[in-house]
Amino acid sequence: MTVTVGHDSAKTRTTLTAGGASVDYYSIPAAQAAGLGDFSKLPASLKVVLENMLRFEDGKTVTVDDIKAFAEWGAQGGKNPREIAYRPARVLMQDFTGVPAVVDLAAMRDGIIGLKGSAAKINPLVPVDLVIDHSVMIDEFGTPRAFKANVDREYERNMERYVFLKWGQKAFNNFRVVPPGTGICHQVNLEYLAQTVWTDADQNGVQVAYPDTLVGTDSHTTMVNGLAVLGWGVGGIEAEAAMLGQPVSMLIPEVVGFKLTGAMMEGTTATDLVLKVVQMLRKHGVVNKFVEFYGEGLDHLPLADRATIANMAPEYGATCGFFPIDGETIRYLKNTGRDEARIALVEAYAKANGMWRGSDYAPIYTSTLELDMGTIVPAISGPKRPQDFLPLTDAKASFAKEMEASFKRPQGVEVAVKGQDYTMSSGKVVIASITSCTNTSNPYVMIGAGLVARKARQLGLKSKPWVKTSLAPGSQVVSEYLEAAGLQEDLDAVGFNLVGYGCTTCIGNSGPLDPAISAAIAEGDLVATAVLSGNRNFEGRISPDVRANYLASPPLVVAYALAGDLNIDLTTEPLGQGTNGPVYLKDVWPTTKEVADLVESTVTRAAFLKKYADVFKGDANWQGVEVTEAETYDWPASSTYIQNPPYFRGMSKTPGVISNIEGARILGLFGDMITTDHISPAGSFKAGTPAGKYLTERGVPVSEFNSYGARRGNHEVMMRGTLANIRIKNEMLDGVEGGFSKGPDGAQTSIFDASMAWQAQGTPLVIFGGIEYGAGSSRDWAAKGTALLGVKAVIAESFERIHRSNLVGMGVIPFEFTNGDTRKTLGLKGDEVVAIHGLDGDLKPLSLVPCTITFADGSVKEVQLKCRIDTEIEIDYVKHGGVLHYVLRNLAA
Template sequence: LGYAFEYLIETLNDSSRKKFFNVPRLGGTKYDVLPYSIRVLLEAAVRNCDGFLMKEQDVMNILDWKTKQRNVEVPFFPARVLLQDFTGIPALVDFAAMREAVKTLGGDPKKVHPARPTDLTVDHSLQIDFSKCAIQNAPNPGGGELQKAGKLSPLKAQPKKVPCRGQTACRGSCDSGEPGRSSGKFSSQIENTPILCPFHLQPVPEPETVLKNQEVEFGRNRERLQFFKWSSRVFKNVAVIPPGTGMAHQVNLEYLSRVVFEEKDLLFPDSVVGTDSHITMVNGLGILGWGVGGIETEAVMLGLPVSLTLPEVVGCELTGSSNPFVTSIDVVLGITKHLRQVGVAGKFVEFFGSGVSQLSIVDRTTIANMCPEYGATLSFFPVDNVTLEHLEHTGFDKAKLELMETYLKAVKLFRNDQKNSGEPEYSQVIQISLNSIVPSVSGPKRPQDRVAVADMKRDFQACLNEKAGFLATTFVGFKGFQIAAEKQNDTVCIHYEGSEYRLCHGSVVIAAVISCTNNCNPSVMLTAGLLAKKAVDAGLRVNPYIRTSLSPGSGMVTHYLSSSGVLPYLSKLGFEIVGYGCSTCVGNTAPLSEAVLNAIKQGDLVTCGVLSGNRHFEGRLCDCVRANYLASPPLVVAYAIAGTVNIDFQTEPLGTDTTGRNIYLRDVWPSREEVHQMEEERVILPMFKTLKEKIEMGNKRWNSLEAPDSVLFPWDLKSTYIRCPSFFDKLTKEPVAIQPIENAHALLYLGDCVTTDHISPAGSIARSSSAAKYLTHRGLTPREFNSYGARRGNDAVMTRGTFANIKLFNKFIGKPAPKTVHFPSGQTLDVFEAAELYQKEGVPLIILAGKKYGSGNSRDWAAKGPYLLGVKAVLAESYEKIHKDHLIGIGIAPLQFLPGENADSLGLSGRETFSLTFPEELSPGVTLNIKVS
């Protein structure tokens, strides 16, 4: 490490005698004006400078950031890697396939290991099979026998207390028996899963839902889980966090984050990259991290750096403090809108100013988690006193905290509010006053379309009137639904559970408190819980046809909602815990009732979904729910009670109490003082500590899961989940020359804003899709299909799922559909079938596209899938950087039209043939000539 800069190694001036690179000595005043995030890059460069992968010139370029930003590319060695199961399984499957390839080429497969610490959390496989409405007819996608489930009532009575088992954290009596004496066992407990109170081991209300969903999760994903367990056994540096524990970013924040790394008595800043754009959450804790592509992640796991253009750093000065009715999500959306207007795409954002100290760590991590939505690479909050206080409250050892503070101050990575001559200088400085931020929601189609709650009714009515526009994916406007004026007041009567209700435009049919963005924030979740309590006490309720759910980011959320006494009130309003993991957020929502679906279709209604997530697209929650809004958890509860988004909370009541008195939102909204008092009392050290212990212990199902421990993975030829991919079949010791593309056809002709979700969907597998046909041929029923995300370890399914999104708009077809036209035959086929036919004919393929091709979540199969379809190049106006890197990594040429040109301006119909030859020495930005005929 740091061969060229060994002279900078010093011993920390404290009792620990730990070593560190004193990087400030290298740059003097140059170092003092560097942004904190760039200082982290510089330290990693100095520490890893070996003259080969990291050269001295790279170090000097980072030190000279002020003049070199945007102009040079530098390597970065992150300290660790974070994977989640959807994107992690293809990486580990590739590692298993690498072992096969190494053996085939005469090498030792035992040498194939990740070189960097790699953590994988199983959090994306959860689907909501069971809820209070669905559990009567419980599906069993995993096969085998399941216990018959009874009907879950909207609100169960408080469960019986279970005798305390001697928990040292227990602070009171547990009904009968003395602390430490057990007089019985809780028979339905899944051992060590975070659904019990850590002090009294009381089951939370509605545990059946959690248990049933976890049971199906293990049954449905057994093959994948066995593969993960094999990986954790045979690969060094791989640790797997089992299902039912929590979301990747939440576990990363609460458990995996170190802030300061220690390796062989050497201290250095924690940093992380991973396969999800929302890994940026940890930047709120002062840990540099961002999402990269799956292929780049595998390179980092093998000890290679990620490469990035030395970024611009936008300094965001926060001033003032927010008003009592503003939640963290309001702050997030306010900052999101401001930063989008400024334009921070591809840049680092670093926060400073007096307002930063007004934000708790959960507020900061919420803001940092949303940075992909305003286009920044990351949003960094340097470590300060607030950070240390948070770490102390969550159980960090005091000696470690003192060591952390001493080290960070020694290398000038510790922020304070006192201005001095060594203040960082930024590429650009913007100011945001927290006082100016008002409560808001985001939608109805895009997360960047923010609407003040006070303007919600007027805005929704405008959306009904607004004419439809044109996008690449479908014929819709950015906000408009083009409903005729005479149809805007239409209502449809439905009968549900013995009562009559009326649906209209704006009716809420899905309400989900979901996603790590909000569930990690105690104040926001407690606000929702207190609002629910006050609403129930006032006699308000949620209409039963609304599909409601509560999916906590981790067991800690369940603990404090339960111990604070608000969970039963959320449950009574229908917000029951359905499991721990990504469900509604990634499209795994429970289906709407037939009565609601029929009413929507009958009246052509613009119904709404309201969720506390961080991203939405039209049709992602449900194909027939056309308007979807992001909102804070308390507003999700409020809109669910109101039953419509077409409401002015200032002048219209949520409902009436038992005496007929109008109840307004202001009557049930808890004060900031109430929330803070409850947060202080309930979100305390034992909860964090207990959760960490549970993660380390695993759970009964995971611990009893059998898995092989062989050097090579024993591939099951009958498996529909795990297959040895074909990427390495033609691997040679020497790379082959790049081949020209001759007489290629366009497989698809796409427009703007084609996301990775359009290219490689993560949701359910449609029964009519090519992937469904493959699985049916293998003997599976539709109940056993699972989702594309769960089958990313099977290249046959993923190739067939490429471009299978029902919202994909292909200009060859003229409407949203996962189909294309084969040339020259003119047949309309599924995209996979057309590609298969082209491959039989020996015809290479390209894709024509517009602006922002590959935007959205990082998804390596959005490059791998087209590659296996035979796509050799994509010709687009612009690309999302991560996806472009994926295309390069897999061997698809990302070609870009010259400025001001596109397929339309050049008169291309897409029916032509395309030929091009690559120069022997490829370089970024080289101009190529494409022959079209």
């Protein structure tokens, strides 16, 4: 890639020698010396953004005043919400979000031809890495052949998608694909792709060093913040714009400093720490803010633990969870096989540009909070949200309270399981999964899980027969060190056989339960539970059979598989009966020294070099995927996986205008914390759903439905699955769960069918929501599906950052209530008519506009809404109908 650089009005470009070579870089101390302001006390995370301004200062998209604003940020106590244009160095994708992004690029090639432009203009302008990691499903488990069986099924189900991605790899410049079976994108990024400091040649062939930055199409892109790489999740829409050369429009963020002191106590894990951090930061309030970790506690915190904390930034609501470069960063780069010259450059660059965390590191923060890691106790979180922190000692009692308060079901109901000698009851653990990038990147907790399995095996324990156990490491390196330590054999013995390398249970790819167990749960209307080492436990996410989901460390996942029930207090009651009597958690829990010794001896530089030696080659399955080389994609008409989306059909060369919304009807009336899991199609679906009916009509048997995620390249499936979550509750209906609404005839029907009926009448639609509408993962289909359902506006009390941006990127306008108004204070029932004015003139970002609500009885209320089109460029996006339309017209011109 060629580094594009700006004017550098203040002459901040200078030279640095490291690792035996000289490179140019943009110096923050030089900017300060040139009189642009005092930047010395800025947090390292914000200095990364400042360097981006210095490098791209061009007098137009980035001005000298933008640079000076960072000094003002410090002078004003960590606040200056100025709009800036930020350009990340690269884009990271996984296949769930990557397939629709490549679909859009392919559709844009068709679209630009329709505008008399050249298809060759549609290419990523920054490097893009797509890691295929979200398609493996746990069909087989607990056997030595589970891995091969699941991989074989993955290729059977997803061949159409893989052919398409391989075409994209050949057709587009700056686009690489990491094949299936390699690892989770965030772990591959942490262990291999990320460099902390990049170098590339400028237009004159001179090497320029700059911080590694990225945006990713998965909210857990933040995991790499643990390696001092500034990155965060965006929707596929925003990522596509970044790929196509559009700067990310953002406000200079507030930075919350999180001071860590002390050291972890015996018996605790990084998972316990991160669950507490999530709880604290959710309470503090960090949405749209950077979080930066500092303090002497970092001297005792391995990089794997830092990555675990950084990974969970979406769960605590922050844009990122950043750890500055220090000695531990350098140690990790060495241990994971990075080039020695690059490692030398990282240290020299960080020290030269004021980004090194030394003993005197004491920046200005907008606000701070502090945690003594010595106070951390073993914990889990659940049953519905990552921030629902539970000390392990309280887990049993908490579940009993949840049964009464949340689930409203009696305890003690026992249902026989057909063909088995055990019964099912509420609280039984039916899924225990070591899964997701959050923890499987961390050798300390993975080795810890293996040691729990070893001790349990020695004492004669196995997982309970009703538990679906699985081990899905984040990279092949994990298997390398588990094998080297002899621990994989122990994990196998208690049921945790390798099922695949990828994101599985955490995203709903847990696969089906035994039909007899599923039937027993349904018969008794039981609250079955899942325990997973993941980062998300929202309702309906993990399995349609499971109502209560708990996040836990990998060692505790093994322990709960052995116990098989949330109604057991693991701290005082036995996990089960071993060969010589009852076995307790303390009998199988490893010491900190046992874990550390094995990590030291088995997690080696040689292991990383071996496993990442040929990361883009893939196995025989991938090498056997054959594609033709063509500039545009030949869309298969019969495909139920990949379809040409309708976004650019009949598109004019000139943009439209933003119009007032008149006579709109309400499609959905939703409560607080409606997540993108509720909005976006995710997980499995049944034959009776609109998506199921669509596939059945096309001859697809239920056994081949796959998941919504696998079919994200087909808008027909995805729009039918939007707002179709089995646990979502539309308040227009009385206590009904699932994706239902009311059509023009007032009768209950699916949200999709209601939308189609209203659109057939030419009626615009709106959605009302509560607090933090769109929380959770950066799901582009949460916005794409909303737009395709004919929704013109979403009106809520507040929005999560990514979803708000994605709605704008699809031309849907987000609005926030003001003056204390909510859907409840207004008494909305869903049969009202809504009009929003003040949009058709000279609309400014964050304008206040009037909204008129006409009730069924003819009464009228007028309220004021804040238009959450936050920046001038977003005004342009909405005028064009979306960010991709904006880019396409500009490229065609």
